[in-house]
Amino acid sequence: MTGDRLSPLWQLTLWRTREFLREPEAVFWVFAFPIILSLALGIAFKNRAPDNVKVAIPAGAGAAELKAALDANGGKKLETLVLDSAEAYNRLRTGGVSLLVIPGEPVTLRYDSTRQESDIARLVVASALQEAGGRRDVRTIGEVRVTEPGSRYIDFLIPGLLGMNIMGTGLWGIGFGLVSARQRKLLKRFLATPMRKSNFMLAFMLSRLVFLTLEVVSVVVFAWAVFSIPVRGSVLAIAGVVLLGATSFAGVGLLVASRARTIEGVSGLMNLVMMPMWICSGVFFSWSRFPEAVQPFIRLLPLTALNDALRAVMIDGESLVGVAGLLGVVATWGLVTFGVAFKIFRWN
Amino acid sequence: MSPPAVSCHGLIKRYDKVVAVDGLDLEVAAGECFGMLGPNGAGKTTTVEMIQGLIPPDGGTVQLFGLPWEGNEADLRQRLGTALQETKLPEKLSVIETLRLFRSFYRKSVSEETVLELVQLQEKRDSWVNKLSGGQRQRLAVACALVCDPDILFLDEPTTGLDPQSRRQLWDVINQFRSRGGTVVLTTHYMEEAEQLCDRVGVVDHGKMIALGSPKQLIAGLGAEHVVDFAVAGEAVLGDAELSALPGVTRVHHEDGHTRLTVQRVHQTLPALMALVGGRNIQLAELTTHHATLEDVFMSLTGRHLRDG
Ligand SMILES: Nc1ncnc2c1ncn2[C@@H]1O[C@H](COP(=O)(O)OP(=O)(O)OP(=O)(O)O)[C@@H](O)[C@H]1O
Ligand SMILES: [Mg+2]
Numbered sequence: 107m108t109g110d111r112l113s114p115l116w117q118l119t120l121w122r123t124r125e126f127l128r129e130p131e132a133v134f135w136v137f138a139f140p141i142i143l144s145l146a147l148g149i150a151f152k153n154r155a156p157d158n159v160k161v162a163i164p165a166g167a168g169a170a171e172l173k174a175a176l177d178a179n180g181g182k183k184l185e186t187l188v189l190d191s192a193e194a195y196n197r198l199r200t201g202g203v204s205l206l207v208i209p210g211e212p213v214t215l216r217y218d219s220t221r222q223e224s225d226i227a228r229l230v231v232a233s234a235l236q237e238a239g240g241r242r243d244v245r246t247i248g249e250v251r252v253t254e255p256g257s258r259y260i261d262f263l264i265p266g267l268l269g270m271n272i273m274g275t276g277l278w279g280i281g282f283g284l285v286s287a288r289q290r291k292l293l294k295r296f297l298a299t300p301m302r303k304s305n306f307m308l309a310f311m312l313s314r315l316v317f318l319t320l321e322v323v324s325v326v327v328f329a330w331a332v333f334s335i336p337v338r339g340s341v342l343a344i345a346g347v348v349l350l351g352a353t354s355f356a357g358v359g360l361l362v363a364s365r366a367r368t369i370e371g372v373s374g375l376m377n378l379v380m381m382p383m384w385i386c387s388g389v390f391f392s393w394s395r396f397p398e399a400v401q402p403f404i405r406l407l408p409l410t411a412l413n414d415a416l417r418a419v420m421i422d423g424e425s426l427v428g429v430a431g432l433l434g435v436v437a438t439w440g441l442v443t444f445g446v447a448f449k450i451f452r453w454n
Numbered sequence: 455m456s457p458p459a460v461s462c463h464g465l466i467k468r469y470d471k472v473v474a475v476d477g478l479d480l481e482v483a484a485g486e487c488f489g490m491l492g493p494n495g496a497g498k499t500t501t502v503e504m505i506q507g508l509i510p511p512d513g514g515t516v517q518l519f520g521l522p523w524e525g526n527e528a529d530l531r532q533r534l535g536t537a538l539q540e541t542k543l544p545e546k547l548s549v550i551e552t553l554r555l556f557r558s559f560y561r562k563s564v565s566e567e568t569v570l571e572l573v574q575l576q577e578k579r580d581s582w583v584n585k586l587s588g589g590q591r592q593r594l595a596v597a598c599a600l601v602c603d604p605d606i607l608f609l610d611e612p613t614t615g616l617d618p619q620s621r622r623q624l625w626d627v628i629n630q631f632r633s634r635g636g637t638v639v640l641t642t643h644y645m646e647e648a649e650q651l652c653d654r655v656g657v658v659d660h661g662k663m664i665a666l667g668s669p670k671q672l673i674a675g676l677g678a679e680h681v682v683d684f685a686v687a688g689e690a691v692l693g694d695a696e697l698s699a700l701p702g703v704t705r706v707h708h709e710d711g712h713t714r715l716t717v718q719r720v721h722q723t724l725p726a727l728m729a730l731v732g733g734r735n736i737q738l739a740e741l742t743t744h745h746a747t748l749e750d751v752f753m754s755l756t757g758r759h760l761r762d763g
Binding site: 113 | 503507546558
């Protein structure tokens with residue numbers, strides 16, 4: 107007989123943590139995946155200078171002079187091609203060039219006015235032709251070129267990716283762990299002990315929080331170092347939002363896995379739950395692009411609220427009080443799902 | 455007198471089409487070792503899991519130590535150790551970590567090292583569960599059952615798949631547990647195990663208890679102590695009437711070309727059998743005799759082998 111009492115919550119949390127840490131592939135993917143994803147997307151959507159303006163001149167009388175005039179006055183951004191007439195029209199139609207400059211008196215510009223780049227090309231070409239014809243600028247205009255951290259796509263993206271990860275780890279981590287324990291009849295074995303069910307579920311959540319914290323820190327540090335993402339909010343506020351989000355999604359994960367008997371079953375359910383939020387909740391693009399009629403529903407999704415709160419705190423430097431409403435939505439999801447999961451949980 | 459460790463009445467469990475347990479009654483006294491014997495699908499696991507409050511019965515009552523599950527779950531769980539038939543323990547925990555996890559659930563417990571020694575797994579103390587052999591895993595499962603120093607131990611086929619030596623080791627563990635006053639309920643397919651370990655045995659078939667008693671009583675119930683098993687060469691046939699008429703034969707049973715005679719005394723029956731065979735010029739292809747076992751009891755009750763479904 108021994109006197110020392112162990113804490114069941116601590117032992118259960120250790121179990122979950124060890125099972126995860128001792129699975130090297132899982133560790134690799136949890137930490138590497140978000141970083142690889144943000145790196146890839148960050149590079150793909152890195153703020154680039156706008157494309158050159160491409161225009162074509164159908165070959166024929168006057169084409170060479172026209173090209174010389176545009177090259178001389180259009181600046182570095184204007185790219186002029188002299189093409190066989192049919193080819194030139196074809197390129198205009200397929201978007202290969204933005205506008206045709208047809209020689210003659212007067213010179214004719216042919217373009218599709220609904221295309222933004224064609225409109226720009228019209229301004230650039232018209233101005234170059236006027237200058238070639240002898241127009242002089244009457245005023246000098248100064249310029250300052252800036253790229254403001256905080257307003258770039260990557261700044262929008264990183265908090266969204268964090269939100270997506272918090273959701274993913276909550277659901278996958280808990281869903282798989284629970285269903286495989288159920289399949290292995292381990293849940294039934296625990297049911298035969300005096301273990302408190304709430305301890306069991308809390309342990310699943312706690313061990314997730316441990317990893318999530320590490321995961322979030324690694325992504326934020328990476329994004330800050332590589333993309334100079336501004337971190338304007340206080341670290342405590344960010345940590346608060348992350349922890350609340352993680353806890354809530356752990357609740358969602360518990361609910362999704364509360365009755366599934368097989369890994370296949372739970373995978374399907376999890377995709378069903380996550381897919382709409384990947385698309386609607388403002389991970390890759392703002393939810394404000396959806397029709398106004400559906401926006402109220404989108405804003406009630408837990409990931410939408412979490413992403414908005416993360417952006418507000420990280421990028422705009424909001425305080426926790428400033429995002430209280432959003433956090434309320436997130437917390438409500440957590441409480442409700444945890445409660446329902448506890449009620450309908452299948453131990454056999 | 456203390457209440458029985460297990461007492462259940464009219465236990466019923468139905469699954470879609472099958473009645474897994476069909477009105478089963480059972481009492482196990484405190485300190486007793488009770489064995490449940492039966493072929494695959496007989497309803498043994500369903501019964502012991504209902505007794506342990508893991509599957510809700512569709513009918514009937516269960517009490518442990520005179521207490522129903524309802525209202526006493528927290529208390530009863532503290533006193534119960536179990537190794538379920540199908541549980542796979544966490545793969546990535548070491549043996550000692552697994553024991554510590556299970557110990558943490560109980561108010562009263564035995565140290566991990568003590569139970570490790572009991573099941574002789576000391577040298578695997580720090581190995582991960584997924585590195586253990588099947589037999590070692592089973593011993594660990596029993597260790598997890600013992601770590602709470604239980605009053606009653608449920609073991610569902612604890613020795614299936616073990617080599618003879620490990621099986622004997624586990625019998626020792628069970629006997630040690632009993633010597634401290636513990637109650638054991640186990641299920642098994644092994645007659646030898648039931649005869650060695652159990653004070654009483656219940657034979658279960660199709661969800662019903664078809665025989666109950668000490669191994670000796672059950673075998674005595676056959677009305678004979680020995681079995682003569684033979685096969686004749688060629689097409690020859692010996693009639694049941696002739697065989698039954700041989701001295702001391704209480705039962706004749708044919709199976710797979712073999713004939714089994716349940717007899718009281720081999721030394722009386724065998725010469726008569728040889729005379730009968732010799733007189734008819736029949737050759738024997740095989741002839742064996744053995745002491746009647748629980749297997750023979752089961753066959754005489756159901757006409758089937760225990761190992762068949
Ligand atoms: N969850 C279930 N769903 C449907 N049928 C079940 C379920 N569990 C058991 N059964 C059926 O109930 C019957 C009894 O099963 P049980 O597991 O109790 O048998 P057993 O005596 O333990 O057999 P074994 O020796 O193979 O372990 C079987 O016919 C089985 O198919
Ligand atoms: Mg069974």
